[in-house]
Amino acid sequence: MLTIALLGFGVVGSGTAEVITENQDRIRRATGDGIEIKYILDLRDFPDSPFADRIVHDYDIILSDPEVQVVVEMMGGSHPAYDFTKAALCAGKSVVTSNKEVVAKFGTELLALAAEHSVHYLFEASVGGGIPILRALAHDLATNRVHSVNGILNGTTNYILTRMVEDGISFDAALAEAQQKGYAERDPSADVDGHDAARKIVILAAMSFSVRHNPDTISIEGIRNVKVEDVRMAALAGCAIKLIGHAEKTENQKLQLWVAPCAVPHENPLSHVNDVFNGILTDTDMLGQTMFYGRGAGKLPTAGAVVSDLTDIATHPYDVATAQHWSDGDSACLTDSATEEKARFLVILPPALDNAKLADALSAVAMIGNEEIGRCVITTGKITRAALDETLATAGKNASVYRII
Amino acid sequence: MLTIALLGFGVVGSGTAEVITENQDRIRRATGDGIEIKYILDLRDFPDSPFADRIVHDYDIILSDPEVQVVVEMMGGSHPAYDFTKAALCAGKSVVTSNKEVVAKFGTELLALAAEHSVHYLFEASVGGGIPILRALAHDLATNRVHSVNGILNGTTNYILTRMVEDGISFDAALAEAQQKGYAERDPSADVDGHDAARKIVILAAMSFSVRHNPDTISIEGIRNVKVEDVRMAALAGCAIKLIGHAEKTENQKLQLWVAPCAVPHENPLSHVNDVFNGILTDTDMLGQTMFYGRGAGKLPTAGAVVSDLTDIATHPYDVATAQHWSDGDSACLTDSATEEKARFLVILPPALDNAKLADALSAVAMIGNEEIGRCVITTGKITRAALDETLATAGKNASVYRII
Numbered sequence: 001m002l003t004i005a006l007l008g009f010g011v012v013g014s015g016t017a018e019v020i021t022e023n024q025d026r027i028r029r030a031t032g033d034g035i036e037i038k039y040i041l042d043l044r045d046f047p048d049s050p051f052a053d054r055i056v057h058d059y060d061i062i063l064s065d066p067e068v069q070v071v072v073e074m075m076g077g078s079h080p081a082y083d084f085t086k087a088a089l090c091a092g093k094s095v096v097t098s099n100k101e102v103v104a105k106f107g108t109e110l111l112a113l114a115a116e117h118s119v120h121y122l123f124e125a126s127v128g129g130g131i132p133i134l135r136a137l138a139h140d141l142a143t144n145r146v147h148s149v150n151g152i153l154n155g156t157t158n159y160i161l162t163r164m165v166e167d168g169i170s171f172d173a174a175l176a177e178a179q180q181k182g183y184a185e186r187d188p189s190a191d192v193d194g195h196d197a198a199r200k201i202v203i204l205a206a207m208s209f210s211v212r213h214n215p216d217t218i219s220i221e222g223i224r225n226v227k228v229e230d231v232r233m234a235a236l237a238g239c240a241i242k243l244i245g246h247a248e249k250t251e252n253q254k255l256q257l258w259v260a261p262c263a264v265p266h267e268n269p270l271s272h273v274n275d276v277f278n279g280i281l282t283d284t285d286m287l288g289q290t291m292f293y294g295r296g297a298g299k300l301p302t303a304g305a306v307v308s309d310l311t312d313i314a315t316h317p318y319d320v321a322t323a324q325h326w327s328d329g330d331s332a333c334l335t336d337s338a339t340e341e342k343a344r345f346l347v348i349l350p351p352a353l354d355n356a357k358l359a360d361a362l363s364a365v366a367m368i369g370n371e372e373i374g375r376c377v378i379t380t381g382k383i384t385r386a387a388l389d390e391t392l393a394t395a396g397k398n399a400s401v402y403r404i405i
Numbered sequence: 406m407l408t409i410a411l412l413g414f415g416v417v418g419s420g421t422a423e424v425i426t427e428n429q430d431r432i433r434r435a436t437g438d439g440i441e442i443k444y445i446l447d448l449r450d451f452p453d454s455p456f457a458d459r460i461v462h463d464y465d466i467i468l469s470d471p472e473v474q475v476v477v478e479m480m481g482g483s484h485p486a487y488d489f490t491k492a493a494l495c496a497g498k499s500v501v502t503s504n505k506e507v508v509a510k511f512g513t514e515l516l517a518l519a520a521e522h523s524v525h526y527l528f529e530a531s532v533g534g535g536i537p538i539l540r541a542l543a544h545d546l547a548t549n550r551v552h553s554v555n556g557i558l559n560g561t562t563n564y565i566l567t568r569m570v571e572d573g574i575s576f577d578a579a580l581a582e583a584q585q586k587g588y589a590e591r592d593p594s595a596d597v598d599g600h601d602a603a604r605k606i607v608i609l610a611a612m613s614f615s616v617r618h619n620p621d622t623i624s625i626e627g628i629r630n631v632k633v634e635d636v637r638m639a640a641l642a643g644c645a646i647k648l649i650g651h652a653e654k655t656e657n658q659k660l661q662l663w664v665a666p667c668a669v670p671h672e673n674p675l676s677h678v679n680d681v682f683n684g685i686l687t688d689t690d691m692l693g694q695t696m697f698y699g700r701g702a703g704k705l706p707t708a709g710a711v712v713s714d715l716t717d718i719a720t721h722p723y724d725v726a727t728a729q730h731w732s733d734g735d736s737a738c739l740t741d742s743a744t745e746e747k748a749r750f751l752v753i754l755p756p757a758l759d760n761a762k763l764a765d766a767l768s769a770v771a772m773i774g775n776e777e778i779g780r781c782v783i784t785t786g787k788i789t790r791a792a793l794d795e796t797l798a799t800a801g802k803n804a805s806v807y808r809i810i
Binding site for chain 1: 424427428431432434435436437438529535536537540541544545546547548549550672674677678679682689690691692693694695696697698699700703705706708709710712713716717720721724725726727
């Protein structure tokens with residue numbers, strides 16, 4: 001029997017209790033034994049909950065109980081989540097978390113602390129909700145060299161962009177709809193400005209390359225400036241606009257690491273990941289392209305991922321050889337995406353007679369529209385964003401620009 | 406150091422040797438130690454291969470060498486692959502295989518034999534090539550109740566269907582192209598008649614429901630009769646025609662288990678799995694829909710899956726609690742898909758004035774085309790295939806029929 005304590009009894013916490021209760025038979029079969037929730041730490045009381053008798057308000061009760069083997073941190077935010085995690089690891093207890101903020105900011109230190117005490121620090125639920133992507137990177141793809149990871153990592157922004165494509169509504173209208181449906185927070189900044197996706201791509205990059213970068217140091221662009229005309233024109237050019245988290249090792253061993261709305265060609269399976277779903281596309285030396293798709297958020301999918309970490313702990317003792325070990329990366333090892341990365345871009349701009357000349361200057365491989373549809377879409381040749389912006393400025397053009405992945 | 410022997414030095418065998426050699430550094434990091442190929446059993450000699458000195462022609466050398474911990478069977482076919490597997494397990498050696506025929510036919514017995522000798526029998530490479538779907542079902546989704554699995558499990562047929570959709574060429578022309586490119590065998594029957602997909606869905610169903618059915622007892626329909634008009638009309642109705650392996654638990658605890666070309670709506674991510682790629686969509690109680698996508702065949706992806714099984718063995722001792730245990734299913738537990746399964750169907754037929762009457766009789770939810778495009782597509786209400794066929798016969802109609810998944 002694995003004895004655990006939950007920190008936080010909100011959406012994910014109560015979902016975790018629900019999954020453990022409902023699927024105890026499956027958990028017994030998968031682990032050879034069950035999981036028992038001994039304590040639930042929350043500021044509130046839950047007198048009507050079947051777990052009312054497990055609620056405690058003092059973390060020391062959990063820390064000092066030698067029966068508690070695993071602490072499941074689902075509080076969100078950096079503090080006190082980080083401090084509670086450290087305390088648990090130092091007390092020789094494994095920690096499972098859904099808290100991407102803590103993993104992205106403090107993962108290197110916490111993994112080292114876990115190794116020091118020979119306990120697990122697992123966080124499958126922190127990226128892609130119910131999608132088992134972290135375990136795939138840690139185990140199935142571990143003998144591969146990862147070239148790149150591209151992910152649709154935020155359900156809220158993907159829902160908004162899907163509505164803009166399918167219903168032709170504006171960003172503001174789609175955001176309001178997402179808020180009404182409960183997919184977006186009243187303050188939607190963490191989602192729509194790309195910070196949530198940034199934490200997740202930082203974690204995916206660390207899993208892929210064993211180096212964690214501070215999410216505050218990477219280039220992040222959200223979707224507030226995506227226009228409904230852009231989305232429609234991109235579709236004409238055979239692309240969907242998606243908010244992409246991107247990590248890629250370059251030939252000179254630097255790392256491309258950023259979040260930005262990109263143009264995803266319809267041949268790329270990520271372009272068909274719609275609504276609140278997430279998708280993560282890995283490109284590795286042996287397996288080639290592999291995509292993992294599923295519900296990136298929500299009570300039960302996230303709780304399901306927490307429980308899969310718990311069954312992992314129940315069935316595998318900590319093993320220093322197979323555990324994650326990260327180092328903290330120097331931001332000098334990140335490429336400057338504007339000046340050091342060459343790519344093709346979709347350039348969407350008002351019709352004009354001299355657009356063909358601009359297309360020429362951009363070594364364009366395609367140009368569609370212009371006067372007849374009130375908008376022009378140029379697919380550039382391979383170029384840096386800085387050179388592209390300079391060419392646009394020289395031509396006196398104001399355009400929407402999306403990197404093609 | 407994990408010491409292994411390869412049985413068969415064909416495409417997958419030589420690929421496995423290549424992955425182990427090329428990525429030995431990654432393997433060391435993932436396992437804390439390396440993998441050593443001590444023997445390679447093949448009828449042929451390979452004097453120019455760097456592995457020439459490991460080639461043996463007598464299986465007894467491998468069986469009787471106590472240093473060999475794992476036998477990797479990549480011979481294909483039932484015999485002697487099955488017999489060699491049994492002998493290895495009985496000699497206390499773990500077995501890893503890419504041989505779907507042996508797993509689908511003899512998996513129950515071989516897993517029991519492995520358990521008896523406390524060794525592993527793993528076969529990630531037998532389904533979906535490099536896609537880590539079996540480990541996901543065995544571990545990540547193990548605490549979930551699986552409702553259904555739908556898979557595009559055969560790259561050859563998916564390539565043919567993709568060509569028919571994208572280039573409007575016939576099945577015969579697409580098959581010839583696939584053969585020319587090396588995607589289809591000279592005798593393409595195992596692929597195009599659905600037998601390969603049947604073995605894989607039998608394995609996926611066994612992983613999901615712990616019961617293995619004989620692939621010879623399930624309903625299998627291939628893609629030889631798919632017409633290019635069907636593919637075009639299905640697209641008009643918002644669907645792609647795909648060869649689907651389907652496994653689903655019914656409310657009365659029977660199992661739907663079959664292979665057939667189906668109409669997959671464009672909202673379903675499987676509809677966008679094109680070319681030689683495979684996709685497996687699972688629907689489970691906690692995680693909801695999750696899809697795994699990647700290269701379903703090919704030297705390196707398949708070898709990569711073999712190596713991931715080897716690293717699993719290197720890092721985890723056999724554990725009876727977490728190992729697969731199957732029983733053999735009675736075919737009486739399978740539903741009769743024609744009479745016991747209700748579904749919506751796409752009915753594609755020549756234009757006629759009385760098609761609207763037919764649509765009525767089928768409680769149709771949509772009807773498109775007719776005289777104006779030379780073809781009519783009816784989307785039926787929920788109905789059994791038997792009742793649908795009877796209605797068509799009564800109306801004197803000859804139609805192409807695809808179940809909508």
